[in-house]
Amino acid sequence: xxRLKNVAKIYPPNIVGLEGVSxxxxxxxxxxxxGQSGTGKSTLAKLLFAEERPSRGCIEIGGWDISxxxxxxxxxLRRQIGxxxxxxxxxxxKTVYENVAFALQVAGERPRRIRDVVPRVLKIVNLDQKAGxxxxxxxxxxxxxxAIARSLVxxxxxxxxxxxxxxxxxxxxxxxxxxxxxxxxxxxxxLLVTHNREVVNRVKKRVITIDDGxxxxxxxxxxxxx
Amino acid sequence: MFxxxxxxxxxxxxxxxxxxxxxxxxxxxxxxxxxxxxILLVLNFVTNQAIQTVEERIEVSVYFDKExxxxxxxxxxxxxxxxxxxxxxxxxxxxxxxxxxxxxxxxDESIMASLExxxxxxxxxxxxxxSYTAEDFDIILDALENPEFSDFIREKDFSDYxxxxxxxxxxxxxxRFFGMVMSAVFLLIAVLIVFNxxxxxxxxxxxxxxxxxxxxxxxxxxxxPFILEMIILSFVAVGIVVLVSYPVLAxxxxxxxxxxxxxxxxxxxxxxxxxxxxxGTQLMxxxxxxxxxxxxxxxxxxxx
Ligand SMILES: Nc1ncnc2c1ncn2[C@@H]1O[C@H](COP(=O)(O)OP(=O)(O)OP(=O)(O)O)[C@@H](O)[C@H]1O
Ligand SMILES: [Mg+2]
Numbered sequence: 001x002x003r004l005k006n007v008a009k010i011y012p013p014n015i016v017g018l019e020g021v022s023x024x025x026x027x028x029x030x031x032x033x034x035g036q037s038g039t040g041k042s043t044l045a046k047l048l049f050a051e052e053r054p055s056r057g058c059i060e061i062g063g064w065d066i067s068x069x070x071x072x073x074x075x076x077l078r079r080q081i082g083x084x085x086x087x088x089x090x091x092x093x094k095t096v097y098e099n100v101a102f103a104l105q106v107a108g109e110r111p112r113r114i115r116d117v118v119p120r121v122l123k124i125v126n127l128d129q130k131a132g133x134x135x136x137x138x139x140x141x142x143x144x145x146x147a148i149a150r151s152l153v154x155x156x157x158x159x160x161x162x163x164x165x166x167x168x169x170x171x172x173x174x175x176x177x178x179x180x181x182x183x184x185x186x187x188x189x190x191l192l193v194t195h196n197r198e199v200v201n202r203v204k205k206r207v208i209t210i211d212d213g214x215x216x217x218x219x220x221x222x223x224x225x226x
Numbered sequence: 227m228f229x230x231x232x233x234x235x236x237x238x239x240x241x242x243x244x245x246x247x248x249x250x251x252x253x254x255x256x257x258x259x260x261x262x263x264x265i266l267l268v269l270n271f272v273t274n275q276a277i278q279t280v281e282e283r284i285e286v287s288v289y290f291d292k293e294x295x296x297x298x299x300x301x302x303x304x305x306x307x308x309x310x311x312x313x314x315x316x317x318x319x320x321x322x323x324x325x326x327x328x329x330x331x332x333x334d335e336s337i338m339a340s341l342e343x344x345x346x347x348x349x350x351x352x353x354x355x356x357s358y359t360a361e362d363f364d365i366i367l368d369a370l371e372n373p374e375f376s377d378f379i380r381e382k383d384f385s386d387y388x389x390x391x392x393x394x395x396x397x398x399x400x401x402r403f404f405g406m407v408m409s410a411v412f413l414l415i416a417v418l419i420v421f422n423x424x425x426x427x428x429x430x431x432x433x434x435x436x437x438x439x440x441x442x443x444x445x446x447x448x449x450x451p452f453i454l455e456m457i458i459l460s461f462v463a464v465g466i467v468v469l470v471s472y473p474v475l476a477x478x479x480x481x482x483x484x485x486x487x488x489x490x491x492x493x494x495x496x497x498x499x500x501x502x503x504x505x506g507t508q509l510m511x512x513x514x515x516x517x518x519x520x521x522x523x524x525x526x527x528x529x530x
Contacts, residue, residue, distance in 0.1 A: 049440070071445075078442035089437045093244040105233050106443035150441060 001027040001158060001189045002048065007057035009043050009213075017043035019213040021057070025191065027157070030184045032200050033193045035210035041193045044210070045162045048191065049081050050074045062157055079107050082151025082159040082188070086166035088143040090135040090150075096122070097131040100150045107154065121149040125179060141172030148179060159183060162193045170198070177202060230447070237451035238458060248427055249459065255423045256463035256516070259416035260508055264471060266409045267504065268493065272482060273401050275491045285356045286366060286382060292320070292350040294378040299351045302375040306355055309369055311362035316354040323349035350380065417515055424456065424519035435524070449524060456516040464509045471497065 002025040009017035018040045025031055033041050046052040047059055050069050058067045066077060090099050097118055104114045122128040125145035135143050144164055151159055161180060165173035177192075177199050184190045194200060200207055209217040242249045290299060299317070306315045318326070324347050331337045341348075357366055370382060428435075431452070438448045472494075479493045497504065 051440075075439075075442045075444045078440065083440055089433075089440060091434050091437055093240070093434070102438070102443075103441040105230075106438065106441060106447050108230055110229065154442075 001025055001029070001062060002191070003058075003060040004047075005058045007047065007054045007059060009040070009047060009052060010055040016040075016213045017052075018047070018054075018210075021210075021213075021215055023208070023215065023218075025189060027189055028184070028187055030181065030190045030203060030205040031192065032203055032205065032207045033191065033210060034195070034200055034207060037195075039210045040213040041210055042162050043213075045083075045160050045191065045193055048158070048160050049083050050077055075106070079103075079154050080156055080158070082148075082154070082156040084144070084147050084151050084159070084161040084164045086163040088135070088140075088147045088167075090143060090146055092135055094134075095131065096127060096133050096135070096138070096146050099135070099146055100153060103150045103153045117153055121152045124152065125149040139172070140168050141175060144168065144172070144176055145179065148176070148183075152183065156188060158189045158191070160191045160193075163195060164192070165194065165196055165199060173199060174202070234447070234450040234454055238454035241451055241455050242458065245427075245430070248430060249455075252423050252427055253459055253463055253466075255419055256459060256512060257466050259420055260463055260467040260512070261470075262412050262416055263409075263508065264467065264504075266405070266412060268475070268478065270405055270409075271493065271496055272491055273405065276486065277401075279486065279489060281359050282356070284363070285354050286363065286370075288353040288355060288370060288379055289323075289381045290350040290352065290375075291378050291380050292348070294350055294375075296351075298375050298378055299353070302372075303353065305372065305374070306353070306366070306369065309366065311357050311365050312355060313358050314356045316356075318352040318354060320347050320349040320351060323352045420512075420515050421519040421522075424516055425523040428452065428520060428523040449521070452520050452524070453517050456520050457513055460509060460512040460516055464505055464512065467508075468501075468505055 002023070004021050004023040007021045007023075008019050011017050021044070033044060035041050043052065047054055048061065050066055053069070054067050058065060060066070061077070061081070064077070069077060091102065094102060100118045100121060101114050104117060109117075119128055119131070122131055125148055127142060127145055127149065130138065130142065135146065138146065144167075148164075159180070164180070165176050168176065173196065180190055180192060181203065192199075192203070204221055206218070206220050208215055288302075290302075303315050303317060306312050327349065328338070328341060355366055357363055367382070370376060370379065435448055439445075475494050475497055479491065482491045482493065483489065
């Protein structure tokens, strides 16, 4: 599903983000990416949804080589990949419903389909009762669930979550991870970047450890060990 | 296509209402800019009108000798009318000239007394020549030097006017120049204010725009509501200015009429005739400036 060949990302002037990363993720996998701060985890995530482009190497998602993706194709890529962030990235002037609907509207979906899909994904994250609220009227955990609901509207094959629990307490974090696992069970490939030892140990799936831009270990059924 | 235009319009209106104060600030800036420009327009119009009023009252009186042949007078009239700078030539016959003269000097006893002593009318035919602008008088005076009839001209009464004419010329030139400089400066300031207001507005939306792009919005879909909002704001701003300007112009009109001794300067009339052009142009230019500012700000700060 995701294939990286010898990928390097050098930020100007010559800061190493990633160096010589090769990686293959099968469809339906749940992969945790761990590592110290500033080692290149977010860089890896950003390369996957084309927020950054690799300086060297090749990145394929579902057979699509996005290493040198054209500006106009980026929206198409992003509609096929769900993204979730530490800071939720919700539109503050839109309600929960509108935030989720927005991801469909930008793709030119018909109103009928939007009316159908939005309540469904809000139900999955258990927020259908709070659809009319604005993000500021929600707790952190709820906001993150809205973000996850939004990432689901296109039924993505891949979900990239960069420290989705970073701003949440333990209980909310667990809810979010459970949610991601449930999404994974329905067939979506999940790439979870995290700092959180408890989270990794709980998932008990493949763990990739990055240090200084390089993959230093890649273990099936791994545990957090830094 | 229809669905996305509908959405873009909806988002633009949502932007407006949900960022109400920002919209109001932007709108006031646009309105103030337009007001400034229209004040300059009114000033320019009134000065022109004032200059024209004065110029219309300037005339050269040409007094012919009593013995002049009627045909010479006629040919002088013909000749003057043929000059493109001459607006009008009025022929005053001797009786009328005498009447005018007595009327003008009826309080001056010595003049009236000496008039009385003459048993015949001392006046010959008189021409009153009017031009379009003060500048044209030099040409008219030159023309009167024509040897065909200059020998029969007893007097050209323009001495009083010459000073006025040159003073008006100086003043109008100064006013026009000053007005042009002022307009240019104000326009520049106005454009900068609009540009910066728009830029701040976009900057405030910086994060939002990043999010829109993250969830797969095309650049066009991100930009369009902001552009549309600017177009709507421009329309509203011009609308407000149009609504406000009519009563303000009516008040100004009466004030100016007082100032010019009861003469209507035709301000409202001018705006009624040219309103569509004036405000239409302002709307177009305003839309162009705001939209270009939006696009520049978005490209510069958001790589959209
Ligand atoms: N836009 C950028 N320009 C320059 N350097 C950058 C940029 N983004 C990241 N870096 C650098 O690249 C390296 C990797 O950054 P990255 O954000 O991937 O780290 P991370 O593993 O996600 O860290 P954290 O756990 O703190 O989020 C860091 O040294 C960082 O300073
Ligand atoms: Mg990071």
